[in-house]
Amino acid sequence: xxxxxxxxxxxxxxxxxxxxxxxxxxxxxxxxxxxxxxxxxxxxxxxxxxxxxxxxxxxxxxxxxxxxxxxxxxxxxxxxxxxxxxxxxxxxxxxxxxxxxxxxxxxxxxxxxxxxxxxxxxxxxxxxxxxxxxxxxxxxxxxxxxxxxxxxxxxxxxxxxxxxxxxxxxxxxxxxxxxxxxxxxxxxxxxxxxxxxxxxxxxxxxxxxxxxxxxxxxxxxxxxxxxxxxxxxxxxxxxxxxxxxxxxxxxxxxxxxxxxxxxxxxxxxxxxxxxxxxxxxxxxxxxxxxxxxxxxxxxxxxxxxxxxxxxxxxxxx
Ligand SMILES: Cc1cc2nc3c(=O)[nH]c(=O)nc-3n(C[C@H](O)[C@H](O)[C@H](O)COP(=O)(O)O)c2cc1C
Numbered sequence: 001x002x003x004x005x006x007x008x009x010x011x012x013x014x015x016x017x018x019x020x021x022x023x024x025x026x027x028x029x030x031x032x033x034x035x036x037x038x039x040x041x042x043x044x045x046x047x048x049x050x051x052x053x054x055x056x057x058x059x060x061x062x063x064x065x066x067x068x069x070x071x072x073x074x075x076x077x078x079x080x081x082x083x084x085x086x087x088x089x090x091x092x093x094x095x096x097x098x099x100x101x102x103x104x105x106x107x108x109x110x111x112x113x114x115x116x117x118x119x120x121x122x123x124x125x126x127x128x129x130x131x132x133x134x135x136x137x138x139x140x141x142x143x144x145x146x147x148x149x150x151x152x153x154x155x156x157x158x159x160x161x162x163x164x165x166x167x168x169x170x171x172x173x174x175x176x177x178x179x180x181x182x183x184x185x186x187x188x189x190x191x192x193x194x195x196x197x198x199x200x201x202x203x204x205x206x207x208x209x210x211x212x213x214x215x216x217x218x219x220x221x222x223x224x225x226x227x228x229x230x231x232x233x234x235x236x237x238x239x240x241x242x243x244x245x246x247x248x249x250x251x252x253x254x255x256x257x258x259x260x261x262x263x264x265x266x267x268x269x270x271x272x273x274x275x276x277x278x279x280x281x282x283x284x285x286x287x288x289x290x291x292x293x294x295x296x297x298x299x300x301x302x303x304x305x306x307x308x309x310x311x312x313x314x315x316x317x
Pocket of ligand 1 (some may be wrong): 008012034094170216217220
């Protein structure tokens with residue numbers, strides 16, 4: 001069975017312009033979960049990332065909501081439904097200390113009764129289907145193990161699991177034993193998310209978890225934008241052609257941001273966020289990142305990039 005691939009929400013990177021541009025140059029993703037939104041307003045400026053008229057990607061899009069107050073969640077989910085979004089994702093995974101402290105994101109995971117009450121109230125009102133994105137817990141990985149059996153009777157679309165605790169942020173290893181245990185505790189469709197950064201890693205995980213057919217790629221899918229095609233075995237070209245395709249993607253992304261952002265520093269700052277991941281695919285990438293970090297105008301930025309590509313850097317793809 002062909003795997004179903006998800007573009008992970010990575011706040012600051014996988015926004016609308018990235019998704020649109022990516023899908024002009026690459027194939028392989030079936031779905032993208034969008035970085036979370038956290039307001040109840042209908043104001044277009046606050047919903048710009050999810051506005052249907054701005055979103056041109058050729059994969060399904062699922063907006064994500066961070067609210068833990070059912071009323072706010074329902075208002076936003078209904079707005080999104082009117083925009084055409086038949087599924088919304090509830091963020092129970094955000095590990096940021098500020099968010100966790102407010103009992104939001106992964107900070108809500110220890111409070112399984114609150115989660116159950118929330119779902120009862122919200123599901124009764126929602127026209128949309130709801131999926132969850134969770135971690136193993138806030139501080140303890142037992143949070144999810146306690147919660148999962150309580151979710152079995154809810155009509156959830158699916159549960160995306162990133163097998164770390166919130167306290168871990170993005171450090172340490174993913175806990176595959178705890179993930180395996182999670183599979184045995186749920187009757188919902190499970191999507192795996194965490195550290196898939198190569199075809200080999202994907203093969204190891206898919207061999208270990210044959211009942212999982214949905215895989216979310218985050219940082220690894222940004223670093224290597226060819227990864228979804230590699231996983232799906234979509235024809236692979238030679239390294240020269242791949243580098244050319246990557247360069248065209250870079251130019252189109254830069255142009256996309258240029259049209260939206262005002263000020264050179266803002267534009268370069270945005271490109272830096274993506275380069276933080278991209279450089280990991282290149283030999284000499286660290287040096288390039290340093291050079292880009294010292295850049296404060298577009299001319300110098302373009303010179304730096306052109307010089308780097310002129311030397312035909314060796315890439316992982
Ligand atoms: C900078 C950054 C921003 C993220 N933003 C979100 C977000 O908005 N919503 C969410 O559910 N997960 C978010 N994540 C988590 C990812 O979606 C993903 O689950 C996690 O990075 C593990 O997958 P990976 O190892 O493939 O990156 C973010 C991760 C990073 C590193």
